[in-house]
Amino acid sequence: MKKIIYVLLVFISVACQSQQNPKVKVLPAKEYKTLISKEKVQLVDVRTPGEFSEGAIAGAVNIDVNNDAVFEKEIQKLDKSKPVYIYCRSGARSQKAAQRMLEMGFTSIIDLQGGYMAWN
Numbered sequence: 001m002k003k004i005i006y007v008l009l010v011f012i013s014v015a016c017q018s019q020q021n022p023k024v025k026v027l028p029a030k031e032y033k034t035l036i037s038k039e040k041v042q043l044v045d046v047r048t049p050g051e052f053s054e055g056a057i058a059g060a061v062n063i064d065v066n067n068d069a070v071f072e073k074e075i076q077k078l079d080k081s082k083p084v085y086i087y088c089r090s091g092a093r094s095q096k097a098a099q100r101m102l103e104m105g106f107t108s109i110i111d112l113q114g115g116y117m118a119w120n
Contacts, residue, residue, distance in 0.1 A: 024098045026111045029118045032085070035110065042084045044075070046097040047116070051089060057119060060087075065097040080106045087112035087119070 027035070036043055036057070045056050046065040056062070063074040065088070075097075078084055084106055088094040091114055098109045112118065 021098075021102060023102060023107055024095075024109045024111060026091075026113045028113050032087075032110065032112045033119075036085055042078050042082060044078070044084060044086045044097075045116070046071075046086055046088045046093050051116075055116070055120075057087065057116070065093050065100070071097070071100070075101060075104065078106075080104070083108040083110055085110045085112070088115045090115040090117050 035041070036059070041059075043057060043060040045052050045060040045062045047062070048064050048066065049062055052060075052062040061074075063071055065071050084101065086094045086097055086101075086109060088097070091111070094111045094115060098111055101109055
């Protein structure tokens, strides 16, 4: 039984590592804040418009990842060759957005670890 559990843990660990993409960086709030304050960046809040209206990082544009048509159209307006800084409430939706953006050809995505909840 211990051997089976060990094999499963190794498998899960390898599977999780293989999902990481070097084009997507997840940064803690302090480092994220430093980078976005240095220069004008492409900053995208992927939460719903309702969440965005309750508070957002200054300079962010709202592109709701759960609204497929809007997300596809609006995210294409960004420069794919430059870094895009994204965040959501806690980090799950921004990872979904990052995956979709990679599929669209974006080359550098920086995600806020812990999302907007970690920002405040």
